[in-house]
Every structure is written in C-alpha cells, then in structure tokens.
Amino acid sequence: MKNLYLKLLLGLLALSACDLEQEVEIDLPDYEIRPVLEAYIEPGERYRLLLTRSAGYFATLPSLDNLLEDLLLDSAEVTITHNGVDYVLESTLLFDPTTQKIYNYAAGMNDLVPTESDLPFVLNITLPNGETIEAETRLLPQVEIDSVVIEFPETGQPDDTLARALTYITDDPTTDNYYRRMLHLNSLDSLPEQDFVTDDRLVEDSVVVFGTGFDFAVGDTLLTTLFHISEDYATYLESVGGASAANGNPFGQPSPVISNLRGTANALGIFTGLVSFRRNDIVTRN
Template sequence: MASAVYWSGKNLLRTALLGLLASCGKLQNDANVVLPAYTNQLVAECYLENGIIPRLTITESVPYLDNGQAVAAGSQLLTLPNGQIIQLPTDVTVSLKLPSGQNMPLRFSPGIDVITGKYYTHIGTVPIVAKAGQQFGLDAQDRRGRHVTGTAIVPALIPIDSIKYKFNNLTGSNKKAYFQTSWTDPGATIDFYRLMLHKGKPANNSETDNDIRDKYFNGKAYSQVTTYRFLPNDTVTATLYHVDTLYFDFRQSVRNARSANGNPFAQPSAIHSTVQGGIGVFSVLVSDQRTVILK
C-alpha cells in the first residue's frame, strides 16, 4: 500500500502555470514551492481470515517528493520487485487481541506470500478462529513513541447463490463469454461487498475487482455481470467478500488518491484509514468462492 502526503494544490498549480508561461517565450521565473513539514507515520495493513495464520505489513510513510534514499532511525530500505523503495521499520512490536481477550504476539519476520506475491513484515504463531460478530484488536508501537491501534468486527458470510456464463455467437478469437455472479442481500442491514474475478489460479492480480453497496438492491437477489471478455476453456473464480463500511470507505479513498496522484488540477484526496495513530487498514475478510471452467 502506498502512502502520500497531502499539500496545497494551489502551490502545485502555480508551479505548473509558471512552467507553461516560460515555454511560450524567453521569460523565466523560478519559484520555490514551500511544502509543509511532514512527520513520518507508521503504515499498517492487516487482513485477518478464519483458519489462516495472521500476517501484518508495517511500513513507514515518507514525504511525497522524497527520493527514498534517506533512512530514518530504526528503519531499513526495502526494494520491491517493481523498483519502488519503501521504509521498513525494524523496531515495531505488534500484537493481536483475540475475541477471548488473549493477546497473540506477531513476530518480526519479513517474507513474501508465494501465492499472492505480497510482502509482510510480521506473522503470528497459529491460525485464528473468526466467527461472525466477534471483535479483534490490533496494537502496534515502536520505540519512537508511535502507536497504531485498531478494531475489526467479523462480518457474516454472504454466500454466492450461483455463477453463470454465456458465449456470444461469434467464432474463433472473437468468441467470448460474459460472466454473472449472483447472491442475495440481507434486508435488515446496509451491506457492502467486494467481488473479484480471477482467470486461472487465483493470485494477486484479478481480472475484475469491484466494490458494491446494496443501495439499490437491499434485501433482494442481485447479479453482477461482466462484459464479453472470457475465452473458451478459461478457468474463472469468483470471490465474494462481505465487508464493513470502514473497509469499503478505505478502498474508495485509496482509489480516489491514486486518481488524484500526479494531476495538478485534482484536489488532494485523503486516505480514510481504519486504524488510529497512523495510516492503514485492519479488517477481517469473510468470503465465498466458486470456480468454473468455461466450455
């Protein structure tokens, strides 16, 4: 997860306009844009799942224009496969508070998930047991006084009712199918979903990834349909997550921040974190999954 610093869009706009004027003639006017001071924060990303050993990623935010070379005290640099350099704090103590009230320490042991390709920094000891309505807690703090906390409630499982597909009437490479995922929304609550479709073996990269709220189908059966995009013999897996409003808002804010990034005419977009004392997300993921081979 990437983190960004937010500053006045007017300063950036002024710089862009000065550059445009200079290109129209021989005039040159250098401007020093003063950015506000920024204090690095802990960035936490943790998704708990029933029956899975918990993993957590703790990184450190840096100013947006930072070149990634200055290493803060108690941190080391980590270079990701895409070339991105991030701050990796090494002095963070992490624990989960289980529904029973017991604490599970997560040890610092950086690694990579061979299935998703995602990095993690801390890992638990045993799989967790998560039942609908239970509450988990997160506590992460370093030796510099930074302290991140969070709580997450386990959502109820919403099962997939059916998955269907249909091919068009074309032939050869133009023969493609749409894919339909159907489920029934509870009527007594406001609900949020994340629906992912993968081709082949499910991994980090999805074919589609949609955030959905039940505003227009509360308490009713609902179907999400794709365009004609799948080929004969594709293996398609649908994963339906029932998520809470905090996780839904977090994903929306990350999407908005990415859209505004690098656009001097866009308003800066803040990340709606689900944790306190830092940046990031702490959530329990509950999902149903179906797989079919398109024949």
C-alpha cells in the first residue's frame, strides 16, 4: 500500500512539472450569409413579414446608425397568393406593439388575412440577386381555452397565499395537433412566465391541462395565450431553442435551425399560419 501511495505521489509531481497549456489554431470556414425570414399569417391582420440577413458569430456588430440598414434585406419582390389573388408586399417599416415585432414588408392597409379559410397561402420572394424563397402554409382551426382554474394550497400550508393556474383545453383526437402555450403576468409587454411547444401524443380523454407553480398572488392578472400551430412551426421553434442552447455551449453539438422554406436562396426562417385564443384571469381567493 505504501508503494502505491509513493507511485501516485511521483505521478502527480511529474504532471505538475509538465507544461499542460498549448495553443491550438482552428481554421474556421468562411460564414455564408443567408436570408432570414419571419412571416406569420394572422387572421384579421395585414399581410406582413420581416426579411433580414444572418451574420457570422464573430462578425463585427453594426453601429447604431447603420443597424437597420445592415440587418434588413430590402428591394425584394414579395407576393403572397391566396384564393387566386396576389397580394404584393412593399418595402416599409412597421412595429407591432402587441407582439413587439418589426416588419419591413407589408401589403396595403385593406389587404387583411381572412378570419377563416381552408385554402393555402403561397409565398414567393425574389431577392435583388435573383435568388428565390418559396413556402406554403394554411390557417388551422382555432382551439379555445375551456377554463383556467386558480388553486391555492390548503390553509395553513407554507406559502398558502400564492396560487397556481391550471389551463384546460379540449383536443381533437382525430388529428395530430401541436400547441404553443404562453402565459404572461399582468402585461403582454413583459417576458412570458411560460412559453413552450407541445403535441397531443400523450393526451388521454381529449383533455389537455397546462399547469404552473404556486407563483401568483391575489390581484395578479394572468394572460393565457394558446396557439394551434403546424408541425413544421413546432419543429422550427424547437430547433431554434436547440440552436440557442448550443450557441452558448462550447462543448455542445451544433444544432441547425429547421425551416419550412424552399427556393434557391437557402434561407432560414418560417412562413406559417398563426391562429390563437387568449383570455385574461385575475387571481382571486374564493
């Protein structure tokens, strides 16, 4: 046993005498700048989208004076076709205070997305260099929130002044459905308390329940939003989350963003219908 300790000690001394630091140079390939698209078909809203360009991880950040000019991709020909009508989206600059999103292409003020339609929406974009972006989507049926139940712990329990919220919806068992659930506290301007994507593969008896922790006080306003989304949008959101996580982890595997865009431009992003249902509930103790 003494010999074993002695060998270990000698080994540690030998390691301490070694130079364990070594610089390694890695040749990174040149980054390919790609178009980036966010386009949501929302019932009752104008046809609009955001078209920008990506940037390399080590690229120099644009100055504030040239921020929009460097990020936005203008001078593209953009049309969305629905029910035989071509809606031309012109270059502009819009800000939606509800979603906190910026758009740089939009159709006319009276060119609104229908509230209901089974027909496809077809996107065609021709960039200034002649490359194209193409995509297609549909509006899904709205799924309503059946109820939001506020529950407090039994009186006398620790922290019995805080409540949780249980959100109930009815799922259609005859189709594969995907949902995005968002929960804001007191204002849509705040960061969401919850924001996640789920499907109905594990749903039993057609009832879906979204829960929270015991985090809300009497008087709080809970703004619950339910989006009935397509599978490609669910895949896109999950891939964006994976890419964001991998981007902050030097030891993680690369995670590509999975888009539903076609065409010659090799663009990133999403073109999808966005149908939502929202309700507000004030936390009270019955």
